[in-house]
Amino acid sequence: MVFVALLLIFGAVLGWFHHQKTSDIFLSSSKELFDQIAREINNSFYFSYNPVSTTVRLLSQSPIMRDQDMENRLKRLPILVSVMEAQPEVTSLEVGYSDTEFFIIRRLDSDYMLKRFGAPETAAYVVDNIERVDGQPVFSRLYYDASLALLGEKDMGFTSYNPTIRPWYRLAVYSQDVTTTSPYLYYFIGKVGVTVVNQDKDTGNVFAADITLESLSNTLIKNKVSPSSQMLIYTNDEEVVASLNPDNIVVESGPDNLSILKLSDLNNQVISDFFQQSPKPNNSNFFFDSGGQRWIGVNRPITLVGFTAHLLILAPEHELLQTAYTIRNQSMLISIAIVLLAIPAALFIANQMARPLRQLSEQTQPLHKMNFDQKVNVTSSIRDIQTLASVTEFMRMMIQQLVRLIKTLSQEENHPRLLEQMTGEIISISQADGALLYVLDENADQLIPHCFYTQQGCKSNHSFPRLGVNDRDLELVKAFHEDEDRILEINYERVSTTGTHESLLNHLGADRLQAATFPLENRQGKKIGLFCLIYQVDSASDIPILHADYKALVRSLTGILATAMDQQAGRGN
Template sequence: MKISSRGRHTLQFHLSVVFLILVLSVGTLIGWLAYSRMNTVITEASANLFNLTSTEAVAGLGRLYAPAELAVEVIARQEIVRAETLEERLANLPPIAGFLEQAPSLSSIYVGYDDGDFIMLAPTPDEVSRRSFSAPDETAFVVQSVERDVGMEPRGRFVFLGPDMERLGEDERQSFAAYDPRIRPWFERAQAANGQVKTSPYVFFTKRNLGQTVALKVPGTSATVGVDITLNTLAETLRRQRVTEHAELAVFGRDLGMIAHPDETKVVEMRPPSATGGAPELGRLSAVQLYGTSLPDVAKAAVEAGVTSADDKTLTDRLSIHGEPWRVQVSPLKIRGSTPYYLAIAVPEAELMFHARELLHQGAIVIGAVLLIAIPITMTAARLVSKPVRALSAEAEKIRRFDFSDPIEVNSAIIEIDDLASSMHGMKSAIQRFLDINDTISAEKDFDRLLHTLLREMGGIVGAERGAIYLISDDLTYLQPAAVMDGAPQSLSAHALEALPGPFRKACEDRRAYAAPVSGEDLSICGGDPSAAENPDRNAVIVPLFNRTGILIGMMALVREELGDGSLVRFVDALSGATAVALETRQLIASQKALFQAFIRMIADAIDAKSPYTGGHCARVPELTKMLAEAAHDADTGPFADLKLSEDDREAIHIAAWLHDCGKVTTPEYVVDKATKLETLYDRIHEIRMRFEVLKRDAWIAYWEGVANGGDREALAEKRDTELEGLDADFAFVAECNEGGEFMSPDRVERLQDIAGRTWTRTLSDRIGIGREELNRKNEVPEPGLPVDEPLLADRPEHILKRRPDDLFTPDNPWGFKLDQPEHLYNRGELYNLSIARGTLTDEERYKINDHIVQTIIMLSRLPFPQHLRHVPELAGGHHEKMDGSGYPKRLTGAQMTPVARMMAIADIFEALTAADRPYKKGKTLSEALKIMGFMVKDGHIDGDLYDLFLTSGVWRDYAARFMKPEQVDDVDIDTFRPKASAAA
């Protein structure tokens, strides 16, 4: 039921009302939160972090220096500052050792004296430190001493003390005696200052790590107390303050020398090998990199901005590094008794956005809450939309699967969806109709039926009751009637293109379907009755048909008695292209098949015309093969009850039968027609006759020479006559052997050898005036000097024609040929040919004749047959195979041969036996031929089941009526020839 138009709204209206409210609410809330909190969070986060880090760095320095400052003040009041010998000084060390045990940041405590003496106490808390001093394993402290007595060389000693300050041993270390505290910076600064001093960070002489010295000149004494502190704890403080993954922190001096960095390897650097001694030196701030941007740039900017002045200024900046913003701050760190240090901090701004991300997370929660509220509203609206949309989606899926079985029945309150359902229904019907017509066109193979099918289908689309199809004439000047719709007048006239009525001419000129009113004579062109009553609504749909090259090939005219939908005309116009292509394709296929059939017949006729001994063989074998194939197709019982032929099968059999001997075009005529043993292009018996004639002349010449020389005329005549009689008898024997009528027994071959032993004299060169190939064969042996005596009969080297390499078939040849190939292509030796045991053919010539089936298979296998004709070479090439596998060229057995190939073998043999147009033999009668074929069944040469079908179906009788002479057709009792009947008997 249709919903009233007042209750329907557009899809855009429904979706816009719901989603605009949601989008505006969520967007406003997120925007307000982000705008109000973002800048505050970033600023506060960076300021808090930097201030906290600076405060912690100052506190760390305070914690670092406090133990050292206290130790210096306390030690300055100890007796050690007044002790003059090593023993006295060692006695005052236990209180001092307590400072080293309580403050791990203290590296060592020492006292330097104005006379150059020096004593230092250093802890050895681990194995590494003990090894560095070469101390015993139990050593807890090492005392390093330098004593300078007046008049004596300085003395350097290492004393090793245990945990309870017991003495474990000592070593003379004369290399240490060179150490003079009076030239060290800490001593010099303390001497010049009034109170404690702190040196700049430096690399300790003994331990090679970075630290500072807190020193104090003890008033009223010659001693100066020093305490070394390491800066490792400051580096640890910086590491703890590295709150983000990519934050960089560094403490440096005014000269950019590194004081502390989370990565201690960047604080102390080894000098290059070229530097003196390779001693370590203080690292430079340039070693610290921010993704490729160095902190020195920030530090220099801080110095230039006056950060190191007394104003205690802090430099804060915002840098862009690789397109990413960074927050940077350089702050001064004031140290009592020392020049200021500076703390540089650089943090990616993105890593400072932690709070901002929390803000975004809160925003997401808010969005989720808003969406939870919006879900019921959205689902209510979606429910109204989804049901018809789902139905249309299911219909679209059916269309995608080409399922057009059910109509589309979808109603919706949304105008666009309702209209879409109607459009899809029309589209579905149109596609279904289009596919049905295309299927019908594609399935129809008969051209005339195709024309009537097109008329019927197109007429059904536009509602036409009359119609006709015209096809263009061969000269492209006339439209000739080809089909008319059922019920219309069946006699239509051709129409010249130039004389077509207006609507028809306009459709052809516009190259599209055209609808126009039609009556009278124009109506008759469309297959209508020109005398029909006038109907103002009657119109004709004229569809010009153009092929793929744009040439007019025909026209379709359809008449309907009422006005139709214009869209149907457009639909017919869209179909016209497919219609024209279908017509053109069928015409091309029909033309190509006709051309192919003519070509096949031309080859067969050429083969039959090539030799008078084949006659109509190539035309009769196809007929007999097809007759036998149809008999097998019609059999309802027996071994061939399941053999059913399709039209494609019949076409393949027809082509294979007509081309079964196409390879004979390669067989020389003089081999096929060889009537005598010495015959090639001519009969070489004439050459031998001339040699005998020469010998007979020689006998006469010898007789007259003897008479001229006074010999006995009667004796000479008797000798001459005997010689002539022997030559006549020998030539008669040679001529008889040449005919091939008798079997060549060994004694006859021996007589040939005796005759060949006689010689005759040749005085002329046999290598002039001949062809190149024969000359090449003769030149394989040197030419003898003339005159030369030659055998009367001979097998000469030039008589051998060698086989070309491409004529040889390997056992794995692609065609599967299994042939015993003679060594030579031809052997034309005179003795070799005359000694043939039976017939007139040598082994080489017999192979050449049999080779026609090889060439047939090769020629046909190279043709691009369509799929349904791919087995033509197999069908055509098997008719010389035998059931027992002794045939050729593949030595197939009956089980390996197709039924059609076995049928063709029977047809080939029966036609050869009964053919009456062979000049060398008389055609056999029916009974004679059938009897011979019966023996061939027993010998395993032909298929017994097929031969039985050949007899029982009467194919032999039908063939005889069509192709055999009346005198050959005698009475036949097929029961006497049937293989099964013979077996039963």
């Protein structure tokens, strides 16, 4: 169950981590989107402004700047109309003369404009002209269709309109090049825009073009970040010049009383909560709470030609992260499915591990009671557990044989039979095919073959020769004088040089044998014999006791054998 719990915790942590990272990615993408919107607003305005700026610069040098009466000014209508058709963002073109005369052509592209100027239904343009006749201003209004056919003319009577005192005219007078006014309300058409102006320095007259800021609102609408998002652009005077609801930008507070919408007039709780919780007035980007929802707010300055404005974007977090939530839910379902599929696998694997471990624990219980007779027999498909079981069984066998060896040492009084029994035990432990025990005689000049033992028992009719301890040409004698164990190869070609008899090969029915030799020493460190383990293998690398731990065990057993021989020699003395 712990394994299953870990799987569940892992699935939960993985799902949470995946959701967090996905949310971070989408929030980062949202911030990049806000930056992109700011860039598009700049680009949209410049796209509208640059051609108009060039047009104003050129037309401020045209003949209309010197025309003194309406008749000559009307001759310029084809050029002015072609400009307006090429630049639809221009709503009107006008000339303010230094003698207070005025000429303007406006586009009539809506029912509101037709009604506002009392124009015929087929009218496409309206022209207002103010000129002085006998010192008095005469205001005339003319209507034209799309082909510039005159549809009608009105005498508008007396007017006090003076272009030279208008802000756009005065801005041009104090500027050395084409410039742009701050956003203001076009009272006649009920829209917010800017005026691009340039003065002819020779005459003092000013040419101007009006551009509405509807393109900014259109950019916001095109880039609306979420269904409930709030987006607007406002000036330093907190006047809203673009929003997702452009029809609400101009506020009518009474008959013929229009004004630009102020931030304070929005009556929008989300925007109010944003400014109350905003740590900075500008360039802020943070989360805030409104109406029980978590929102992300962006308020950054944008620099446009002629003025600096502020872009405000507010969006609910759950809408911005809707895709992240969908991915999170899908990820959680996948994680749950994986965990559910993994639980049976985990239980199976856990059982594969726990079952043999339980069996191993049960079968080793007798070892706690010093009972080494019950065999440890555990099988597992897991290699480490199988290795543990094999090592445990090997340990049990070694302890069992050591106990048997100790009993033999303590109970057997017949010395020759004791050595035979101990030799048999060592053969069993070392998995050898046979063993040959040489004992140093009393004169310490010959090695006497005392016991030859095979898997069938002790062989008394072996006829192995005695070996002189000074005959160092023989491999077995060399091994006797060595301090460490050695591996010798015995075959028919080498029986004479090893010191053995070919009957050793005959006894085991082999053409080649490998012998592991262990010099035997008494407690004083003197050599008293040589113990040889015989293996019927072709290569020394196939000998089981070559493993360091195994060899140490066999070396300890031969040490016990040497101790037994030394004790018997002590009794004989």
